[in-house]
Amino acid sequence: MASTTRQSRSDAKRAEILKIATELFLAKGYDAVSVDAIVAKAGGTKTNVYKHFGGKAELFAAVVEALCQQIVHSFTDLKLDSLEPEDALRQIGRAFLGALFTQRSIRQHRIIIAESTRFPSIGKRWFKAGPESARDPIAAYFLKLQKAGRMRSMAPRRLAGLFLDMLSEEQLLRQLIAGAAPPSTREIGKLVDDAVGVFLHGTLTGKKK
Numbered sequence: 001m002a003s004t005t006r007q008s009r010s011d012a013k014r015a016e017i018l019k020i021a022t023e024l025f026l027a028k029g030y031d032a033v034s035v036d037a038i039v040a041k042a043g044g045t046k047t048n049v050y051k052h053f054g055g056k057a058e059l060f061a062a063v064v065e066a067l068c069q070q071i072v073h074s075f076t077d078l079k080l081d082s083l084e085p086e087d088a089l090r091q092i093g094r095a096f097l098g099a100l101f102t103q104r105s106i107r108q109h110r111i112i113i114a115e116s117t118r119f120p121s122i123g124k125r126w127f128k129a130g131p132e133s134a135r136d137p138i139a140a141y142f143l144k145l146q147k148a149g150r151m152r153s154m155a156p157r158r159l160a161g162l163f164l165d166m167l168s169e170e171q172l173l174r175q176l177i178a179g180a181a182p183p184s185t186r187e188i189g190k191l192v193d194d195a196v197g198v199f200l201h202g203t204l205t206g207k208k209k
Contacts, residue, residue: 010052013042014048016042016043017038017042017044018066021033024041025060026107029111030111030115034056035049035056035059057122060119064108064126065125065129067104067105068126068133069133071099071100071105071130072129072133074096074099075091075095076137078095080092080141081144085145085151086196086200088141089196089199089200090193093195094188094192096164096168097191098185098188100168100172101171101175103182106175109172109176110176112126113176131161134160134164135161135164136157138156138159139156139157139160142159143156163199167192167195171191
């Protein structure tokens with residue numbers, strides 16, 4: 001019982017450090033945040049940070065992975081099997097873009113871009129926890145459609161990547177680079193509808209002149 005209690009306290013402290021570090025890194029960037037500043041808000045000592053994460057860089061990597069998981073989890077629990085493909089992809093698209101275009105997510109992307117040259121390993125961990133992981137549940141859904149004979153035979157993960165790129169690439173760049181405002185709920189719906197339509201049905205009408 002005592003061991004279980006200690007573990008629970010240890011897990012709670014780790015979660016608190018991660019939460020505080022996330023807030024500080026997103027607000028100030030990597031360089032402007034010190035371990036001392038994190039400890040001052042989270043409580044405890046530097047030893048807690050080193051024990052749970054190993055240091056500031058590893059704590060930053062853990063923050064990045066946790067933020068990525070929040071985006072991926074936004075659509076991994078959707079119940080899609082009873083839906084038509086159009087409706088399933090619309091649900092995925094709206095959940096994905098709703099999570100991707102938040103202020104926290106945009107700040108995360110900016111920090112990763114700024115720090116990935118200095119910390120290539122963190123950039124790789126972000127890509128694995130974010131874009132790579134996001135493809136998994138969509139690829140699994142596409143594989144089911146392929147086995148049912150409802151989708152052409154093509155690598156499911158490749159299809160998932162194409163779909164996500166259609167949804168997000170231009171709008172994400174507009175916010176990251178051009179400082180555009182995030183799209184409204186209505187605009188997200190239109191983005192998703194257009195992407196789903198082109199993805200599933202293409203652009204050619206089949207008519208020849």
